[in-house]
Amino acid sequence: MDSMAVQEFCRTLFNMRPDITLSLAQTIFLGDTRHILGLVTLPCHIIQGMKDLAVPVAVSEYLHQNLGGESIVEVVATEGHLPQLSSPDILIPVLLKHIRYGIAEL
Missing domain, CATH: 1.20.5 (Single alpha-helices involved in coiled-coils or other helix-helix interfaces)
Structure with missing residues:
Protein backbone atom coordinates (compact mmCIF):
# COMPACT_ATOMS: atom_id res chain seq x y z
CA MET A 1 0.00 0.00 0.00
CA ASP A 32 -28.81 0.65 -6.71
CA THR A 33 -28.81 -0.73 -10.25
CA ARG A 34 -29.65 -4.35 -9.46
CA HIS A 35 -32.95 -4.03 -11.33
CA ILE A 36 -31.16 -3.54 -14.67
CA LEU A 37 -28.49 -6.25 -14.41
CA GLY A 38 -30.60 -8.57 -16.57
CA LEU A 39 -30.39 -6.03 -19.41
CA VAL A 40 -26.61 -6.48 -19.62
CA THR A 41 -26.22 -9.09 -22.36
CA LEU A 42 -22.60 -8.63 -23.39
CA PRO A 43 -20.14 -11.20 -22.02
CA CYS A 44 -18.70 -9.94 -18.72
CA HIS A 45 -15.40 -10.85 -17.10
CA ILE A 46 -15.75 -10.13 -13.38
CA ILE A 47 -12.41 -9.87 -11.61
CA GLN A 48 -12.74 -9.75 -7.83
CA GLY A 49 -10.14 -9.21 -5.13
CA MET A 50 -10.09 -11.89 -2.45
CA LYS A 51 -9.81 -9.43 0.44
CA ASP A 52 -11.77 -6.36 -0.67
CA LEU A 53 -13.41 -4.82 2.39
CA ALA A 54 -15.57 -2.52 0.24
CA VAL A 55 -16.89 -5.24 -2.10
CA PRO A 56 -17.03 -8.80 -0.75
CA VAL A 57 -16.76 -11.83 -3.04
CA ALA A 58 -20.50 -12.41 -2.62
CA VAL A 59 -21.11 -9.30 -4.74
CA SER A 60 -19.24 -10.72 -7.74
CA GLU A 61 -21.18 -13.97 -7.39
CA TYR A 62 -24.43 -11.99 -7.31
CA LEU A 63 -23.43 -10.16 -10.49
CA HIS A 64 -22.50 -13.45 -12.16
CA GLN A 65 -25.90 -14.95 -11.32
CA ASN A 66 -27.95 -11.92 -12.31
CA LEU A 67 -26.36 -10.52 -15.47
CA GLY A 68 -28.40 -11.12 -18.61
CA GLY A 69 -25.53 -12.60 -20.64
CA GLU A 70 -22.61 -14.92 -20.17
CA SER A 71 -20.19 -14.07 -17.39
CA ILE A 72 -17.21 -15.50 -15.57
CA VAL A 73 -15.81 -14.68 -12.13
CA GLU A 74 -12.14 -14.86 -11.22
CA VAL A 75 -11.15 -14.15 -7.64
CA VAL A 76 -7.56 -12.94 -7.39
CA ALA A 77 -5.30 -13.06 -4.34
CA THR A 78 -5.21 -9.32 -3.66
CA GLU A 79 -6.02 -7.14 -0.68
CA GLY A 80 -7.84 -3.85 -0.78
CA HIS A 81 -10.34 -2.25 -3.11
CA LEU A 82 -7.93 -0.91 -5.72
CA PRO A 83 -5.71 -3.83 -6.80
CA GLN A 84 -4.61 -1.89 -9.88
CA LEU A 85 -2.78 0.37 -7.42
CA SER A 86 -1.86 -1.98 -4.58
CA SER A 87 -1.14 -5.22 -6.50
CA PRO A 88 -0.52 -4.46 -10.18
CA ASP A 89 1.93 -7.37 -10.40
CA ILE A 90 -0.92 -9.75 -9.57
CA LEU A 91 -3.71 -7.99 -11.43
CA ILE A 92 -2.06 -7.22 -14.78
CA PRO A 93 -1.49 -10.86 -15.84
CA VAL A 94 -5.11 -11.65 -14.95
CA LEU A 95 -6.38 -8.70 -16.96
CA LEU A 96 -4.24 -9.68 -19.95
CA LYS A 97 -5.56 -13.24 -19.79
CA HIS A 98 -9.15 -11.99 -19.81
CA ILE A 99 -8.44 -9.56 -22.65
CA ARG A 100 -6.88 -12.31 -24.78
CA TYR A 101 -9.46 -15.04 -24.22
CA GLY A 102 -13.20 -15.28 -24.40
CA ILE A 103 -15.30 -16.68 -21.58
CA ALA A 104 -15.57 -20.10 -23.23
CA GLU A 105 -11.77 -20.33 -23.51
CA LEU A 106 -10.99 -19.66 -19.84
Missing part, protein backbone atom coordinates in the same frame (compact mmCIF):
# COMPACT_ATOMS: atom_id res chain seq x y z
CA ASP A 2 3.04 2.27 0.06
CA SER A 3 3.40 2.52 -3.70
CA MET A 4 3.61 5.90 -5.37
CA ALA A 5 0.32 5.18 -7.17
CA VAL A 6 -1.53 4.58 -3.88
CA GLN A 7 0.00 7.68 -2.32
CA GLU A 8 -1.01 9.82 -5.30
CA PHE A 9 -4.55 8.41 -5.28
CA CYS A 10 -4.88 9.20 -1.56
CA ARG A 11 -3.48 12.70 -2.04
CA THR A 12 -5.99 13.37 -4.82
CA LEU A 13 -8.87 11.90 -2.84
CA PHE A 14 -8.12 13.95 0.28
CA ASN A 15 -7.79 17.16 -1.75
CA MET A 16 -11.32 16.93 -3.19
CA ARG A 17 -13.80 19.63 -2.20
CA PRO A 18 -16.12 18.32 0.56
CA ASP A 19 -19.29 18.93 -1.47
CA ILE A 20 -17.93 16.90 -4.37
CA THR A 21 -16.77 14.16 -2.01
CA LEU A 22 -20.27 13.98 -0.49
CA SER A 23 -21.93 13.81 -3.92
CA LEU A 24 -19.54 11.08 -5.05
CA ALA A 25 -20.07 9.06 -1.86
CA GLN A 26 -23.86 9.32 -2.20
CA THR A 27 -23.67 8.12 -5.80
CA ILE A 28 -21.47 5.16 -4.86
CA PHE A 29 -23.20 4.05 -1.67
CA LEU A 30 -26.83 4.91 -2.39
CA GLY A 31 -27.05 3.95 -6.05
Whole structure:
Protein backbone atom coordinates (compact mmCIF):
# COMPACT_ATOMS: atom_id res chain seq x y z
CA MET A 1 0.00 0.00 0.00
CA ASP A 2 3.04 2.27 0.06
CA SER A 3 3.40 2.52 -3.70
CA MET A 4 3.61 5.90 -5.37
CA ALA A 5 0.32 5.18 -7.17
CA VAL A 6 -1.53 4.58 -3.88
CA GLN A 7 0.00 7.68 -2.32
CA GLU A 8 -1.01 9.82 -5.30
CA PHE A 9 -4.55 8.41 -5.28
CA CYS A 10 -4.88 9.20 -1.56
CA ARG A 11 -3.48 12.70 -2.04
CA THR A 12 -5.99 13.37 -4.82
CA LEU A 13 -8.87 11.90 -2.84
CA PHE A 14 -8.12 13.95 0.28
CA ASN A 15 -7.79 17.16 -1.75
CA MET A 16 -11.32 16.93 -3.19
CA ARG A 17 -13.80 19.63 -2.20
CA PRO A 18 -16.12 18.32 0.56
CA ASP A 19 -19.29 18.93 -1.47
CA ILE A 20 -17.93 16.90 -4.37
CA THR A 21 -16.77 14.16 -2.01
CA LEU A 22 -20.27 13.98 -0.49
CA SER A 23 -21.93 13.81 -3.92
CA LEU A 24 -19.54 11.08 -5.05
CA ALA A 25 -20.07 9.06 -1.86
CA GLN A 26 -23.86 9.32 -2.20
CA THR A 27 -23.67 8.12 -5.80
CA ILE A 28 -21.47 5.16 -4.86
CA PHE A 29 -23.20 4.05 -1.67
CA LEU A 30 -26.83 4.91 -2.39
CA GLY A 31 -27.05 3.95 -6.05
CA ASP A 32 -28.81 0.65 -6.71
CA THR A 33 -28.81 -0.73 -10.25
CA ARG A 34 -29.65 -4.35 -9.46
CA HIS A 35 -32.95 -4.03 -11.33
CA ILE A 36 -31.16 -3.54 -14.67
CA LEU A 37 -28.49 -6.25 -14.41
CA GLY A 38 -30.60 -8.57 -16.57
CA LEU A 39 -30.39 -6.03 -19.41
CA VAL A 40 -26.61 -6.48 -19.62
CA THR A 41 -26.22 -9.09 -22.36
CA LEU A 42 -22.60 -8.63 -23.39
CA PRO A 43 -20.14 -11.20 -22.02
CA CYS A 44 -18.70 -9.94 -18.72
CA HIS A 45 -15.40 -10.85 -17.10
CA ILE A 46 -15.75 -10.13 -13.38
CA ILE A 47 -12.41 -9.87 -11.61
CA GLN A 48 -12.74 -9.75 -7.83
CA GLY A 49 -10.14 -9.21 -5.13
CA MET A 50 -10.09 -11.89 -2.45
CA LYS A 51 -9.81 -9.43 0.44
CA ASP A 52 -11.77 -6.36 -0.67
CA LEU A 53 -13.41 -4.82 2.39
CA ALA A 54 -15.57 -2.52 0.24
CA VAL A 55 -16.89 -5.24 -2.10
CA PRO A 56 -17.03 -8.80 -0.75
CA VAL A 57 -16.76 -11.83 -3.04
CA ALA A 58 -20.50 -12.41 -2.62
CA VAL A 59 -21.11 -9.30 -4.74
CA SER A 60 -19.24 -10.72 -7.74
CA GLU A 61 -21.18 -13.97 -7.39
CA TYR A 62 -24.43 -11.99 -7.31
CA LEU A 63 -23.43 -10.16 -10.49
CA HIS A 64 -22.50 -13.45 -12.16
CA GLN A 65 -25.90 -14.95 -11.32
CA ASN A 66 -27.95 -11.92 -12.31
CA LEU A 67 -26.36 -10.52 -15.47
CA GLY A 68 -28.40 -11.12 -18.61
CA GLY A 69 -25.53 -12.60 -20.64
CA GLU A 70 -22.61 -14.92 -20.17
CA SER A 71 -20.19 -14.07 -17.39
CA ILE A 72 -17.21 -15.50 -15.57
CA VAL A 73 -15.81 -14.68 -12.13
CA GLU A 74 -12.14 -14.86 -11.22
CA VAL A 75 -11.15 -14.15 -7.64
CA VAL A 76 -7.56 -12.94 -7.39
CA ALA A 77 -5.30 -13.06 -4.34
CA THR A 78 -5.21 -9.32 -3.66
CA GLU A 79 -6.02 -7.14 -0.68
CA GLY A 80 -7.84 -3.85 -0.78
CA HIS A 81 -10.34 -2.25 -3.11
CA LEU A 82 -7.93 -0.91 -5.72
CA PRO A 83 -5.71 -3.83 -6.80
CA GLN A 84 -4.61 -1.89 -9.88
CA LEU A 85 -2.78 0.37 -7.42
CA SER A 86 -1.86 -1.98 -4.58
CA SER A 87 -1.14 -5.22 -6.50
CA PRO A 88 -0.52 -4.46 -10.18
CA ASP A 89 1.93 -7.37 -10.40
CA ILE A 90 -0.92 -9.75 -9.57
CA LEU A 91 -3.71 -7.99 -11.43
CA ILE A 92 -2.06 -7.22 -14.78
CA PRO A 93 -1.49 -10.86 -15.84
CA VAL A 94 -5.11 -11.65 -14.95
CA LEU A 95 -6.38 -8.70 -16.96
CA LEU A 96 -4.24 -9.68 -19.95
CA LYS A 97 -5.56 -13.24 -19.79
CA HIS A 98 -9.15 -11.99 -19.81
CA ILE A 99 -8.44 -9.56 -22.65
CA ARG A 100 -6.88 -12.31 -24.78
CA TYR A 101 -9.46 -15.04 -24.22
CA GLY A 102 -13.20 -15.28 -24.40
CA ILE A 103 -15.30 -16.68 -21.58
CA ALA A 104 -15.57 -20.10 -23.23
CA GLU A 105 -11.77 -20.33 -23.51
CA LEU A 106 -10.99 -19.66 -19.84
